[in-house]
Amino acid sequence: MIFEVFRRERKGQPFQHAGSLDAPNAVFAEAYAREQYGRRGESAALWIAPRSALREIDDFVDELGRNYHRVDGYPLKEKLKEARERAGTAGDR
Amino acid sequence: MSAQALLEIADDELILGWRNSEWTGIAPFLEEDVAFSSIAQNEIGHARALYALAAEELGTTPDELAFDRAPDEYRCSRLVALRLVPDWARTIARHHLYERADAIRIAALKSHSDQRIAGLAAKIEREETYHRLHAEMWHERLREEPRYVEALGELEPLLEQRDAGIEELAPLWEEMTMVRRSVPGATW
Amino acid sequence: MTDAEFLEYVQSGGQVEVDDWMPEEFRLLLIKFIEMHGNSELMGVLPEREWILRAPTLQRKLALTAKVQDEVGHAQLIYRVVEDLGKPREESLDDLVAGRAKFHNVFHYPTKTWGDVGVIAWLVDAAAIISQKALLKCSYAPYARIMKKICWEESFHILHGRDVVLTMMNGTDEQRELVQEAVTRWWTPLMHFHGNPIPPDEDPMYLWRIKSQGNEEARQQFLDGYVPQIWELGLEVPDPKLRKGDDGVWAYTEPDWEELRQVVTGHGPKTAERLELRRFTREQTAWVRRVVLSNAVAA
Numbered sequence: 001m002i003f004e005v006f007r008r009e010r011k012g013q014p015f016q017h018a019g020s021l022d023a024p025n026a027v028f029a030e031a032y033a034r035e036q037y038g039r040r041g042e043s044a045a046l047w048i049a050p051r052s053a054l055r056e057i058d059d060f061v062d063e064l065g066r067n068y069h070r071v072d073g074y075p076l077k078e079k080l081k082e083a084r085e086r087a088g089t090a091g092d093r
Numbered sequence: 094m095s096a097q098a099l100l101e102i103a104d105d106e107l108i109l110g111w112r113n114s115e116w117t118g119i120a121p122f123l124e125e126d127v128a129f130s131s132i133a134q135n136e137i138g139h140a141r142a143l144y145a146l147a148a149e150e151l152g153t154t155p156d157e158l159a160f161d162r163a164p165d166e167y168r169c170s171r172l173v174a175l176r177l178v179p180d181w182a183r184t185i186a187r188h189h190l191y192e193r194a195d196a197i198r199i200a201a202l203k204s205h206s207d208q209r210i211a212g213l214a215a216k217i218e219r220e221e222t223y224h225r226l227h228a229e230m231w232h233e234r235l236r237e238e239p240r241y242v243e244a245l246g247e248l249e250p251l252l253e254q255r256d257a258g259i260e261e262l263a264p265l266w267e268e269m270t271m272v273r274r275s276v277p278g279a280t281w
Numbered sequence: 282m283t284d285a286e287f288l289e290y291v292q293s294g295g296q297v298e299v300d301d302w303m304p305e306e307f308r309l310l311l312i313k314f315i316e317m318h319g320n321s322e323l324m325g326v327l328p329e330r331e332w333i334l335r336a337p338t339l340q341r342k343l344a345l346t347a348k349v350q351d352e353v354g355h356a357q358l359i360y361r362v363v364e365d366l367g368k369p370r371e372e373s374l375d376d377l378v379a380g381r382a383k384f385h386n387v388f389h390y391p392t393k394t395w396g397d398v399g400v401i402a403w404l405v406d407a408a409a410i411i412s413q414k415a416l417l418k419c420s421y422a423p424y425a426r427i428m429k430k431i432c433w434e435e436s437f438h439i440l441h442g443r444d445v446v447l448t449m450m451n452g453t454d455e456q457r458e459l460v461q462e463a464v465t466r467w468w469t470p471l472m473h474f475h476g477n478p479i480p481p482d483e484d485p486m487y488l489w490r491i492k493s494q495g496n497e498e499a500r501q502q503f504l505d506g507y508v509p510q511i512w513e514l515g516l517e518v519p520d521p522k523l524r525k526g527d528d529g530v531w532a533y534t535e536p537d538w539e540e541l542r543q544v545v546t547g548h549g550p551k552t553a554e555r556l557e558l559r560r561f562t563r564e565q566t567a568w569v570r571r572v573v574l575s576n577a578v579a580a
Contacts, residue, residue, distance in 0.1 A: 019427065020361050021124050022370070024573050027230050032124040034223070035131050036354055058300075114333050114342075117349050118326035119562040121569035123357035123370075130350040134343055141339045156338050179565035234573055272395045273337035276455045280448055281337040281395070 003029040004054060006047040007037050015047055026050075094202075094210055096147040097168070100158070101255075102198065103143035104169035107159055108262070109191060110136030111269065115178045132188075132224050139217050146209060160273050164259060164266040171254035174261040185231045186244035192228040194252055196221065291420035291490045298422050299365050307489050311421050312366050314491055319359035320377050320384035322352045327555045328392040329401065337395065344441045348402065351434045358427040365423065371570075378560040380547050385409075387470045389549020396459030399449060400467050402442025404507060408474045410435050411502050415494035424491075443510075450514050464511065465519045472520075472533065473541040475499040504531040 003023055006015040018037050023029035026048065033048050067073030084090040113133035120126035144155035151158070172191065177183045199221060202214035235241040273281070282290070284304045297303055303311075329349050336342035360370045376382040387405050392398070413432050419425040449456040481487040481495035504523075508531070511518060522534045544552070 019358060019430070020365075021357065022122070022361070022574065023124060024234070028124075028573075031128050031223075031227055031230060035128040036124065036357065039127075039131050039350075111334070114346050117333060117346055118323075118330040118353055119558075119566075120353075121566035122574065123353055123360065126353045127350055127357065130346060130353070134346050134350070137339060137343055137346075144339075159339055160337070179562050181566055181569045238572060240568075268334050270337075272332075272335045275395075276453055279452050279456055281341055281445075281452075 001025070001029075002051040003033070003048045004051050005033045005037055006049075007043040008045040009042070010044045013044075015045070018043075018046070020051065094205060094207060096150040099143050099147040099210075101168040102202075103140045103147060103158070104167045105173050105191075105195075106136045106143065107140035108167065108169040108265070109173040109187075110134070110140060111265065112173060112176065112178075113184075113188075115176070116184065119179065121181055128227065132227060135220050135224065139220070142213055142217070146213065160270050164263045167262060167266075168255065169262075170252060171256065171261070172248060172251040174265065175248075175251070176261060176265070180244075182235065182238065182240040183244040183248065185228070185235060186241060186248050188224075189228045189232045190245065190249055190252055192221065192225045196225060288489070292488075294418075294490075296420055296422040296425065308366060310485055310489060311424070311491060312363055312368050314486060315359060315366070315421075315424055316363050316368065316373050316376075317383050317385070319356050319363060319373065320382055321388060322356040322359060323377070323559070324384045324388040324555060326352050326356075327558060328388060328390070328551070329398070331392065332395065332398045335395070341445065345398065348438050348441060351438065355427075355431050355434070358430065359424075362423050362427060374559075374563065378556055378563060380552075380556060383545050386473050386541055386544045386549065387467075388555070389544045389552045390467075390470050391551050393466070394459045394463060395445075396449065396456075396461075396463035397467070399442055399445035399460060400463040402438050403446050404442070404464075404467065404471055404511075405474070406435060406438045406442060407507055408471055408499075408503050410439065411499050411506075412475065412492075412494075415492055415499065418490070418493045420490040446514070450516075460514075461516055464516050468519050469536065469540070471503070472500070472536045473538075473544075475503065477538045477541065501531055504533070505529075 001023060002020050003026070004020050005018045007018040008015045021029065021032050021036060023032050029048050033046050037043050037046055081090070110133045113129065113136060117126065117130040117133065120129050140159065141155050144158045148154050148158055172187060175183075175187070177187060196218075199214050199218045203211050203218065205211045205214065282302060284306075287302075287304055287307070291297070326349050329345065329352075333342065333345050333349060336345050360373055363373055364370050373382065377384070387401075387408075392401065410432065413428055413435065416428045417425055417432065419428065446460055449460050476496040478497040478500075479495070481498075484492070484495060486492040487495060505525070508518065508523065508525075520534050522532060525531050543549075547553075547556075
């Protein structure tokens with residue numbers, strides 16, 4: 001059974017995918033992950049999960065270009081220039 | 094605790110670690126190969142730390158204790174001296190039997206009056222926890238296998254046979270010391 | 282995406298993941314290349330593990346065991362990548378022991394003394410690291426990612442090798458002779474290691490950006506980095522033509538490429554014996570895999 005291994009390098013870091021291994025069950029997988037990803041003390045912590053327990057999502061739709069909740073939806077340069085000219089502060093920087 | 098008594102435990106760990114290291118690279122599958130090699134390395138590390146304590150009393154060094162005695166001066170059990178590769182059933186049987194017995198021995202040492210011995214025993218015990226987990230893991234998996242059950246029966250009596258058979262130990266000693274003896278006194 | 286578009290994609294630095302579409306030619310090349318790497322790690326273990334049992338101090342024993350353990354660990358990572366590409370590990374191992382698959386030339390040669398232990402860890406691993414660093418940018422991302430862990434772990438291997446060699450060079454005449462004799466013997470396999478000087482644009486591995494470096498470039502990097510290290514210890518390299526030109530390019534006696542071909546197609550001095558050892562231990566432990574791996578049950 002394939003298990004995926006995630007490791008936290010040190011406190012403050014997120015868990016990141018580290019690799020996978022083949023083991024008959026979670027007890028074996030734990031022993032193997034411990035050695036393959038921790039024998040040098042290189043990980044603060046590990047997560048293991050059967051590959052079958054993980055669900056991947058890799059399709060995302062935005063057919064109508066919804067930019068109102070992204071930074072690129074707010075081009076302010078022209079508006080700022082106009083507002084400064086109106087306030088007479090265009091030269092002050 | 095006398096240096097000689099320390100040597101008994103140290104020699105067990107050294108020779109068992111040496112025998113277990115024989116599986117590095119040829120274990121039943123890769124994940125297990127990596128895990129079992131760590132156990133072998135830990136055992137050699139325990140031996141080294143125990144030799145260091147004995148060496149102080151005996152006025153020598155861990156390497157000299159590990160390599161420069163004659164085969165009949167080692168105080169390990171018959172069980173650890175056996176060459177078991179490529180028999181995984183007997184290897185795990187020995188692993189299970191040894192870890193179970195060693196746990197009792199190390200636990201007793203933790204209350205030794207000599208603080209250094211007690212302290213080292215505590216450290217060794219913390220590492221041995223994982224060895225025991227590993228041994229139990231395999232024991233559970235193999236307990237219905239006839240060849241494993243047979244191996245347990247065959248090997249259990251050897252635990253307490255202190256005089257390591259010279260037949261098993263001599264060839265191991267030859268190989269273990271061949272480079273070291275090739276240029277006596279050299280630094281490697 | 283067409284094959285041509287895919288080629289352009291990887292040549293401009295694009296990477297692919299396991300579930301991405303890829304041309305069949307690319308996928309087959311990947312499997313062959315990556316499997317050969319896995320085979321090499323696994324076969325490389327065999328010459329070295331003999332010396333685990335003969336290590337002359339406890340520290341060297343631990344270091345060498347840990348080094349070989351790393352190599353087994355690398356094999357595990359590598360075969361997992363091959364398996365996710367569609368070829369199960371057991372099939373790769375079947376092909377290996379049957380002599381149907383290749384592994385790097387250096388692992389077909391004997392190790393004769395403790396001098397070999399130092400020289401292999403210092404120079405053979407150095408040659409390997411140069412190739413491995415070039416794989417960090419592999420167009421196949423899962424492989425590039427494991428290369429990161431592999432390169433990181435290999436860093437101690439070279440230091441261990443250098444430490445073993447330096448200790449011997451500072452030791453007795455006999456020890457120095459062991460090192461020199463090993464360097465002399467390993468020179469030809471080292472010169473063969475990076476492969477014949479096929480121009481990168483004729484090398485499919487480079488075209489698909491599986492490798493990001495041509496063979497000759499790798500070899501030059503090796504010579505530039507390590508010949509000075511060899512010479513500064515007073516050791517000799519058995520090639521009178523070896524010298525660095527004013528243009529920075531190392532000149533050397535052209536290796537016998539036919540010998541390399543013979544070795545990697547299974548006719549090296551130790552090929553048969555080592556494959557037989559793998560076959561034998563695999564057979565002896567087949568029951569373990571049957572009991573433990575084939576029927577996964579809940580813990």
